[in-house]
Amino acid sequence: MTINGKYWRIALGIAVIAALIIVPMNFNRYGLYILSQWAVMTIAAMGLNLTLGYAGQVSLAQGAFVGIGAYTAAIMTTQGLPLIAALGVAIVLCFAIGWILGYPALRVQHHYLAFVTLAFSTLAFLVFRNEDWLTKGIYGISGIPRPNVLGFATNRPLPFYYFCLGSLAIVSLAMWWLIRSPWGRAFVALRENPVRALSLGIDTRRYTLMAFAIGSALGGVAGTLYAPLTQYIDPVPFNLSLSLDLLMMVIVGGSGFFFGPFLGAMIAVLLPEWLRFTQGYYLMLYAVAVMLLLIYSPTGILGILDRYLAERRTKAASALRAVAKSRLETAP
Amino acid sequence: MRSGFFAGLLLATVSATAAFAQGAPIKLADVAELSGGGATVGNNWKNGIDLAIEEINAKGGVLGRKLEVTHADSQSNPGVARAQVQKALDNEPYVLLGPGYSGSVKVTSPLAAEAGIAQIMGGEAAELTQGGNKFLFRTSFGQQSSMPKVAKYINDELKAKSVAVVWVNNDFGKGGRDVITKEFAKYNIKVAADLSTEAGQADFAADVSKIKAAAPDAVFIYLNEEESARILKELKRQAVTVPLMGETTLVGQKVVELAGDAANGARGHVGLTTDAPVDLVKAFREKFVKKYNYVPDHNGLKGYLAIYMIKATTDKMGKVDPKAFADTLHGLTIKAANEPGILMDVTFDEKGDIDRQGFLVEIVEGKQVVKQVLPKLN
Numbered sequence: 001m002t003i004n005g006k007y008w009r010i011a012l013g014i015a016v017i018a019a020l021i022i023v024p025m026n027f028n029r030y031g032l033y034i035l036s037q038w039a040v041m042t043i044a045a046m047g048l049n050l051t052l053g054y055a056g057q058v059s060l061a062q063g064a065f066v067g068i069g070a071y072t073a074a075i076m077t078t079q080g081l082p083l084i085a086a087l088g089v090a091i092v093l094c095f096a097i098g099w100i101l102g103y104p105a106l107r108v109q110h111h112y113l114a115f116v117t118l119a120f121s122t123l124a125f126l127v128f129r130n131e132d133w134l135t136k137g138i139y140g141i142s143g144i145p146r147p148n149v150l151g152f153a154t155n156r157p158l159p160f161y162y163f164c165l166g167s168l169a170i171v172s173l174a175m176w177w178l179i180r181s182p183w184g185r186a187f188v189a190l191r192e193n194p195v196r197a198l199s200l201g202i203d204t205r206r207y208t209l210m211a212f213a214i215g216s217a218l219g220g221v222a223g224t225l226y227a228p229l230t231q232y233i234d235p236v237p238f239n240l241s242l243s244l245d246l247l248m249m250v251i252v253g254g255s256g257f258f259f260g261p262f263l264g265a266m267i268a269v270l271l272p273e274w275l276r277f278t279q280g281y282y283l284m285l286y287a288v289a290v291m292l293l294l295i296y297s298p299t300g301i302l303g304i305l306d307r308y309l310a311e312r313r314t315k316a317a318s319a320l321r322a323v324a325k326s327r328l329e330t331a332p
Numbered sequence: 333m334r335s336g337f338f339a340g341l342l343l344a345t346v347s348a349t350a351a352f353a354q355g356a357p358i359k360l361a362d363v364a365e366l367s368g369g370g371a372t373v374g375n376n377w378k379n380g381i382d383l384a385i386e387e388i389n390a391k392g393g394v395l396g397r398k399l400e401v402t403h404a405d406s407q408s409n410p411g412v413a414r415a416q417v418q419k420a421l422d423n424e425p426y427v428l429l430g431p432g433y434s435g436s437v438k439v440t441s442p443l444a445a446e447a448g449i450a451q452i453m454g455g456e457a458a459e460l461t462q463g464g465n466k467f468l469f470r471t472s473f474g475q476q477s478s479m480p481k482v483a484k485y486i487n488d489e490l491k492a493k494s495v496a497v498v499w500v501n502n503d504f505g506k507g508g509r510d511v512i513t514k515e516f517a518k519y520n521i522k523v524a525a526d527l528s529t530e531a532g533q534a535d536f537a538a539d540v541s542k543i544k545a546a547a548p549d550a551v552f553i554y555l556n557e558e559e560s561a562r563i564l565k566e567l568k569r570q571a572v573t574v575p576l577m578g579e580t581t582l583v584g585q586k587v588v589e590l591a592g593d594a595a596n597g598a599r600g601h602v603g604l605t606t607d608a609p610v611d612l613v614k615a616f617r618e619k620f621v622k623k624y625n626y627v628p629d630h631n632g633l634k635g636y637l638a639i640y641m642i643k644a645t646t647d648k649m650g651k652v653d654p655k656a657f658a659d660t661l662h663g664l665t666i667k668a669a670n671e672p673g674i675l676m677d678v679t680f681d682e683k684g685d686i687d688r689q690g691f692l693v694e695i696v697e698g699k700q701v702v703k704q705v706l707p708k709l710n
Binding site: 028029030033034037129130137138139140142226229230231232233234236237273276279280282283 | 366367369403404405407408409410411414415418419421422435438439442457459501502503506507
């Protein structure tokens, strides 16, 4: 990457962030709701991206962790406790459960692991639905308050969107740091070649559990934002289809790419909304679009970009080589 | 160039005036379960709405203005329903229609109330109209008004002392089960078995065995239509002979078609049914079948009635005023003699609950037979 390229990237980043802050100021409540939903789903998908994209563990339980976070927030805030307390509890709870759920991952891999996590997902749904005393069962919990952040009420859609965006920014920074830390490199090593990682002295057991636990905790963070966003939760949105949706976001965006979940969540949340003008066909068109994308690029949207950049680099390198070769030949 | 500019300006002014003129269409917004678990509910509701609007527009509309509706899909998910209702409200509709699932109603009704727009919905959970929301209206009986009638019938007519309750574990089924269990307690009727089943469940052998083991005097069945048919077949197969009692979903036309002989003898309280012995309802059913090629369930009727509620209320006000709509509809009695589209006389109370005649029906040789007409209360 040249210096020039680096500046371009920073400029692009600033432009996108500025746009995310400024453009929605004129949005109606619906647009803000969808964007807030995007921010929340991105956080959950980032968690899954860590588990799946970086550490290579297939999980179909991310939706359940969003549910656990959402129920924690709903139960605690309707009892008058602040959302920040709920956030703490949700993170600890999801981290602990994610850690325990990670144990099967030490023994089974790939689709076997997917089935274990699928079972967990169903289990969580049944708990949400059947344990009336805690979750109010199928009736759901309504009247979930929105928090006050640093003295600002977030009842209106715009402040709440900024709250979601701010949370996304914090999570993104933490993630950026994490994947550049030795931990992040250990996660990648785990995905690429666990045996070699082990022989290099990486405690694969601990890192596998850690990948699951951190990914799950981020699901919990997304959940604690989801509850005050909709202000009503029932068990239905947290069934297996949410886990599949999140999995799709990660894969469509580009699994293992930092910005993959951002794009993936955009496709999953915004594309169906854009396609709504086609009335009864929108879900079909959406499905077809996703299939076509994955046929064209199994590594997701960022995979296309990555391929393009790699090609350009190869071309540039071969051009340099050719020049060097011709110089060598013409040299006396 | 200059004349072009003025022409454009003129055109803009003309179209702007036209938009505010009396002749502009009245905008309605519908958010319903068009896909997902509630697709049958939502599509019946939508078709009922479209049919009513087509009829009204063919006759010149409401106060000389056409009705226009947009349909949005909630995917049977409360989170999506909230987004779609928000979108609908941002466009300032005259009245909001839907959703049909009680959970989706719960998440959206505060938004409509905040916007001051009346919401006519299909949810039947008892609690919906008990939170003091001044903008929410039902199109059918809430469970708090239908279940007492069922419990009374089980006590007075069937003289049952113990009842097995089979319900589907979603907000519809659980709501009904909770209300009827409370009613049973009033009559000292014992719940012999309390069986929760899944939506879409295919096999009821185990549940029916449990019913047999409990040996109740009657069985109360509160499931969706397909599952009702399946359990009726299984009850017949395992030779359960005690009376079977239910609600609209146990004795519908679809259940009879699916269950065949096994449906005979099933009884139920029905608030809205296309089999009602009312000429206007029969005529509605014919029109619906002609347009869509299938017999609607009660959700089709609900959607149809929602539109005629709007028409009657607007005619009564004599103007299109979204702010005064809810106030006018509270306490309003709409008579079928004046507004045939409402099908049966109906009164709305201060909570938005409905008062209308109901029916106790029994399936006899594959036909719904009305055993008792439960009159309108006031």
